[in-house]
Amino acid sequence: xxxxxxxxxxxxxxxxxxxxxxxxxxxxxxxxxxxxxxxxxxxxxxxxxxxxxxxxxxxxxxxxxxxxxxxxxxxxxxxxxxxxxxxxxxxxxxxxxxxxxxxxxxxxxxxxxxxxxxxxxxxxxxxxxxxxxxxxxxxxxxxxxxxxxxxxxxxxxxxxxxxxxxxxxxxxxxxxxxxxxxxxxxxxxxxxxxxxxxxxxxxxxxxxxxxxxxxxxxxxxxxxxxxxxxxxxxxxxxxxxxxxxxxxxxxxxxxxxxxxxxxxxxxxxxxxxxxxxxxxxxxxxxxxxxxxxxxxxxxxxxxxxxxxxxxxxxxxxxxx
Amino acid sequence: xxxxxxxxxxxxxxxxxxxxxxxxxxxxxxxxxxxxxxxxxxxxxxxxxxxxxxxxxxxxxxxxxxxxxxxxxxxxxxxxxxxxxxxxxxxxxxxxxxxxxxxxxxxxxxxxxxxxxxxxxxxxxxxxxxxxxxxxxxxxxxxxxxxxxxxxxxxxxxxxxxxxxxxxxxxxxxxxxxxxxxxxxxxxxxxxxxxxxxxxxxxxxxxxxxxxxxxxxxxxxxxxxxxxxxxxxxxxxxxxxxxxxxxxxxxxxxxxxxxxxxxxxxxxxxxxxxxxxxxxxxxxxxxxxxxxxxxxxxxxxxxxxxxxxxxxxxxxxxxxxx
Numbered sequence: 217x218x219x220x221x222x223x224x225x226x227x228x229x230x231x232x233x234x235x236x237x238x239x240x241x242x243x244x245x246x247x248x249x250x251x252x253x254x255x256x257x258x259x260x261x262x263x264x265x266x267x268x269x270x271x272x273x274x275x276x277x278x279x280x281x282x283x284x285x286x287x288x289x290x291x292x293x294x295x296x297x298x299x300x301x302x303x304x305x306x307x308x309x310x311x312x313x314x315x316x317x318x319x320x321x322x323x324x325x326x327x328x329x330x331x332x333x334x335x336x337x338x339x340x341x342x343x344x345x346x347x348x349x350x351x352x353x354x355x356x357x358x359x360x361x362x363x364x365x366x367x368x369x370x371x372x373x374x375x376x377x378x379x380x381x382x383x384x385x386x387x388x389x390x391x392x393x394x395x396x397x398x399x400x401x402x403x404x405x406x407x408x409x410x411x412x413x414x415x416x417x418x419x420x421x422x423x424x425x426x427x428x429x430x431x432x433x434x435x436x437x438x439x440x441x442x443x444x445x446x447x448x449x450x451x452x453x454x455x456x457x458x459x460x461x462x463x464x465x466x467x468x469x470x471x472x473x474x475x476x477x478x479x480x481x482x483x484x485x486x487x488x489x490x491x492x493x494x495x496x497x498x499x500x501x502x503x504x505x506x507x508x509x510x511x512x513x514x515x516x517x518x519x520x521x522x523x524x525x526x527x528x529x530x531x532x533x534x535x536x
Numbered sequence: 537x538x539x540x541x542x543x544x545x546x547x548x549x550x551x552x553x554x555x556x557x558x559x560x561x562x563x564x565x566x567x568x569x570x571x572x573x574x575x576x577x578x579x580x581x582x583x584x585x586x587x588x589x590x591x592x593x594x595x596x597x598x599x600x601x602x603x604x605x606x607x608x609x610x611x612x613x614x615x616x617x618x619x620x621x622x623x624x625x626x627x628x629x630x631x632x633x634x635x636x637x638x639x640x641x642x643x644x645x646x647x648x649x650x651x652x653x654x655x656x657x658x659x660x661x662x663x664x665x666x667x668x669x670x671x672x673x674x675x676x677x678x679x680x681x682x683x684x685x686x687x688x689x690x691x692x693x694x695x696x697x698x699x700x701x702x703x704x705x706x707x708x709x710x711x712x713x714x715x716x717x718x719x720x721x722x723x724x725x726x727x728x729x730x731x732x733x734x735x736x737x738x739x740x741x742x743x744x745x746x747x748x749x750x751x752x753x754x755x756x757x758x759x760x761x762x763x764x765x766x767x768x769x770x771x772x773x774x775x776x777x778x779x780x781x782x783x784x785x786x787x788x789x790x791x792x793x794x795x796x797x798x799x800x801x802x803x804x805x806x807x808x809x810x811x812x813x814x815x816x817x818x819x820x821x822x823x824x825x826x827x828x829x830x831x832x833x834x835x836x837x838x839x840x841x842x843x844x845x846x847x848x849x850x851x852x853x854x855x856x857x858x
Contacts, residue, residue, distance in 0.1 A: 251655065254655065255656070255665075255668055256668075258652060258655075262671070262672055262674070262729065262732075263671050265686065265687070265690060265729065268690065268697065269686040272689065281694075281695040283700045284700060284704075285697055347579055350575035350576075351575055351579040353575060354572040354575035355576070360572050360573070364850075366576075370583075372842050373583065373587055375841070375842040375845070376835065376838060377789065377834055378792065379811045379814045379815055379818075379834075380814070380831040380835050380838070381590065382815075382818070382819075383597075383824065383831050384589075384590030384593045384828075385590055386819070387594075388593060403586060404586070406582070406586075407583070407587060410579065410583070414579065439571060443575075468681070470679075470681045470793040471792055471793055471796075475819055484679065484681075485679050485680075485682065488679070489681050489684075489685070489797055491685075500689050503685055504686070507679075507682035507685055510679045510682045511682055514677060514678055514679060515674065515677075515678065518670075518673055518674070518677050522669070522673055526737045526738070529676075529734065529783075530779060533849060533852075534779060535741070
């Protein structure tokens with residue numbers, strides 16, 4: 217598209233003497249360029265902070281705080297060597313500042329947190345998909361009594377503030393001895409993501425015409441087989457998108473995990489929140505590396521589901 | 537669509553006892569009037585245990601005086617917790633902070649979203665439009681807890697880029713998160729940064745729901761833009777727009793992790809929204825009874841917002857889904 221418009225411009229310039237392009241066409245092209253610039257500027261505005269953190273995680277010690285900010289520097293992997301590689305915090309700080317700081321070492325090593333996050337997000341996603349798919353199919357296909365109310369109830373559970381949910385969960389978990397366990401966090405993430413998954417999958421099922429169910433059954437499939445062997449195939453892309461979104465939301469979930477865990481289970485968002493930055497600027501490199509490690513998986517996943525993201529974020533209500 | 541999966545007679549069992557039993561079971565499932573209900577049972581069970589029970593527990597707890605610090609068993613005190621809420625200035629303060637936050641974040645995000653949405657809408661021929669939209673997703677989907685941490689780096693009073701900018705432009709440094717006059721605005725700015733893209737995408741979806749033919753007719757008629765928006769675009773786009781705005785309102789009301797990361801409710805109580813108050817009372821003060829009553833009130837407000845959302849969703853369903 218861009219090439220086209222450029223060629224139109226140059227062409228029109230070449231032919232300027234013969235037949236000047238209409239005033240309208242010129243105005244349109246100018247408008248297009250103006251719009252492009254404006255768009256680039258605006259997208260840049262939204263993306264810049266992310267880019268900035270990303271850079272900070274590779275910056276050598278002094279450059280993170282250099283003002284005016286530096287954009288050209290020799291990238292260092294020191295921060296990552298502590299955060300992901302398990303190199304001792306004290307060793308790096310000694311190298312960088314020539315002095316031992318009071319903060320204890322080893323805290324920033326975040327591979328255990330990443331593993332916890334992956335375990336919790338994948339198991340809860342699996343549970344969500346297994347439970348939500350049949351339910352979404354039922355809600356999409358059958359005239360269940362009070363279906364409307366059921367859908368609304370499911371939707372309204374998503375609207376509950378997480379801090380409100382956290383309190384009774386905490387009390388319940390104390391009784392059930394589920395505090396600080398994988399099972400506990402997984403189950404909570406499952407219940408948080410279920411409404412989204414059900415409604416999203418229902419909207420994908422709604423897109424598949426009912427004729428296909430009937431065709432499968434005419435061909436000898438039972439009702440359940442029509443669902444499990446035929447219709448599910450048609451929504452596989454939607455199913456994948458739902459699973460990925462559910463994974464992302466579980467990965468990002470902060471408050472419930474914070475309140476229901478102590479030390480045995482620690483996910484990335486909770487880990488990122490525990491560091492005290494009031495002591496000064498020395499820790500920012502680690503934090504930038506830690507935060508970037510938490511965000512990169514999410515960003516990669518988003519690339520896969522961007523087509524369905526509006527639908528996902530509005531729980532199937534808006535098909536972007 | 538692939539037709540491969542609609543193979544003739546899929547999964548027809550071969551004769552044999554196990555297979556015959558399987559066929560029998562399948563037929564039983566098929567003929568059962570409860571087949572749809574069976575598909576729903578796991579979800580209903582899950583919601584019963586992990587949604588209804590905790591909620592009832594919370595409502596029950598709100599009538600008790602129960603603190604985890606003292607270790608005393610819960611003591612029934614009727615509506616005393618709610619009476620205390622009503623007389624508690626800090627609660628009213630937190631509520632008003634929350635509503636200010638909701639009002640400004642949703643308001644600015646909607647305005648900006650509409651504006652930028654229109655900008656993107658007229659630009660289907662724009663180079664790299666798809667890439668631009670993908671990048672716009674980033675702020676809202678990236679781990680909010682990490683986002684909060686990063687913005688502390690940007691807002692840092694001595695080392696932050698934001699202060700570098702203000703000192704260059706206005707010659708003064710501002711302690712964005714530590715200054716009572718600036719903290720709320722700084723937190724709002726981060727929220728706006730995160731969620732304006734959402735409103736852009738909602739605007740685009742809403743505009744996409746306007747039939748092309750009607751837009752072309754308006755173009756042919758040379759309808760002025762104001763009228764075009766009023767009579768052509770809005771009647772189609774309003775549902776999605778309203779759903780988007782309400783969804784944002786509900787989510788904004790739920791805000792907690794971002795503010796917790798940025799200011800923990802401070803300085804003083806300038807950014808203490810109701811979520812932070814609840815967190816403090818329940819998980820730092822461990823006054824479970826009192827916190828439960830505040831949670832019930834918070835939930836009622838959330839339910840009020842949600843009912844409006846459901847009402848509009850209902851209207852849209854009745855009006856035929858687009």
